[in-house]
Amino acid sequence: MSENKAKDLIESIKNKGKSLEAEMSFFDHIDVLRKHLLRGLAVVTLLxxxxxxxxxxxxxxxxxGPKDPTFWTYRMGCKIAAMFPSVAQDFCITKIDAKIINTEMSGQFTLQMSSCVTAGLILGVPYLLFEIWLFIKPALLDTERRSSQGFVFFASILFLLGVLFGYYFIAPWSINFLINFTVDPSIQNTFTIDSYLSTVLTLTLGTGIIFQLPVVIFILSKLGVMTPQFMRKNRRYAAVLILIVAAVVTPTADPFTMMIVAMPLFLLYELSIMISANIQKKKQKAEALFYKN
Known part of the structure; x- marks a missing residue:
């Protein structure tokens, strides 16, 4: 009986040691993550x-810029309207009449600080993605590491393209529509500066996040959650969803503006299908080689 108790005691000590080792390993990972986050925070602070x-x-x-009639988007719109006067006359915007006010004593200082922090975050996205990659890289297999080497580059490029597209296309047309829209002519539009800034940042950053669709599909395809067959089968539903998103993001009755917004989303969806199909093809090839050997 005492011998069995001794064995149980030794086994419990071993199990306790394993649990302690696992806990130390977990806290080691937390410590590593903390260092990556601190480096990312330092870069964002510098920017x-x-x-x-x-x-x-x-x-x-x-x-x-989007409130200025001489903004690049409005000038290009006027050139397009001159080339196609019958279908693109609404593209030419030469006047944006709106009054923007500040209602808080510390409002302008707070807005300046928040805008600078946002600019630092946008500029620091590539480095933040690089730190995330350095954190998850040791946990990947060699094949997974090789196949996802361009993660930081492509995710950064897609995010910056989305931000530029949102800033130069979605934000100007949306702001112009919202500034000039009135329920009744007797109601004058006067906007607060924080409302204006919130609209610009939401449309710009939101588009940058939407442009991460191929990266998300890449990850889901790697995990086996998403397949190209599923995306092709539901293409029509995706098209309807994209048109709804384009209509919400660009609150204007102009179908041409909506299609300008929707077209890149359609291209991103088709690109995502190609990425998912390529991943599936590589998986099938690897499985064929495995069973062959």
Missing amino acids: TCVAFYYSDFIWSKIIM
Whole structure:
């Protein structure tokens, strides 16, 4: 009896040692993640300081740009309207009449700080993705590591393209529509600066996130959750969803503006199908080689 108790005691000590080792391993991972986050925070803080140094340019030329009738998008719209006057006359915008006010005593200072932090985050996205990649890289197999080497590059490019597309196409047309829209002519549109900034950032960053669709499909396809057959089968539903998103993002009755927004989303969906099909093809080839050997 005592011998059995001794064996049970030894076994419990071994199990306790294994659990302690697992706990230490978990906390080691947390410590590594903390270091990656701190480095990312340091880079974002540095970029925020740089943005604060150029805050006048950021406010006057970038943030307030879509409210200026001489903005690049409006000038290009006027050129398109001159080429196709019968179908694109609404593209030419030469006047944006709206009053933007500040209602808080510390409002403008808070907005300046928040805009600089946002600029630092946007500029720091590539480095933040790089830190995420460094954190998950040791847990990947060699084949997985090789197949996802371009994760940081492609995710960063897609995010920046989405931000630029949202800033130069979606934000200007949406702001112009919202500024000029009235329920009754007797009601004058006067907007707060935080409402204006929130609209610009939401449309711009939202488009950057939407442009991450191929990256999300890549990850889901790797996990076996998404297949190209499923995406092809539900293409019609995806098309309806894309049109709904385009209609919501661009609150305008102009179908041409909506299609300008929807077209890149259609292309991203088709690109996602190609990515998923390529991953599935590689998986099938690897399985064939495995069973053959």
